[in-house]
Amino acid sequence: MLECHEWLEGEGGHDHVLELTYELRTRSRLRAVTEGGLDVGLFLPRGRVLAQGERLQCTDGSVLMISAAPEQLSRVQCSDALLLARAAYHMGNRHVALEVRAGELRYLCDHVLDSMLRGFGLEVEQITAPFNPESGAYHNHSHSVATPAAPFLRLAGHDRG
Missing domain, CATH: 3.30.70.790 (UreE, C-terminal domain)
Structure with a gap:
């Protein structure tokens, strides 16, 4: 069984594709089957949703790409x-x-x-x-807890007096 424990940053190639629903992409521990029929186990840090196109490093040196089902x-x-x-x-x-x-x-x-x-x-x-929903303001892996406030959005014709 392939095992994946970490994300790969940036773009690049892949050896395997794993198609998952959104609900399955929210799990940090998962056993599944790749499009090529290989068993794979995900053992990832909690708190991050797998996104379309993300790549994971497998323990055998191969790369697994996530596909949104x-x-x-x-x-x-x-x-x-x-x-x-x-x-x-x-x-x-x-x-x-x-x-x-x-x-x-x-x-x-x-x-x-x-x-x-x-x-x-x-x-x-x-x-x-x-389905590729927004990750949310507090669910981006590259930000610390202390994130700057988002700029105020003004809708045309609806100013706050």
């Missing part, structure tokens, strides 16, 4: 930036893993969340696609 997602698309920001705010209040794209939000299918967003006037559609 297609999953059932809900998607909302909207050209109204304020409405989309409002939706993202409410999803964040619920600590929902959220993939943010230009004019679009994606999250794992949830009929309660779908209903909430429809209540805001958004159309929700179901898709099957890889």
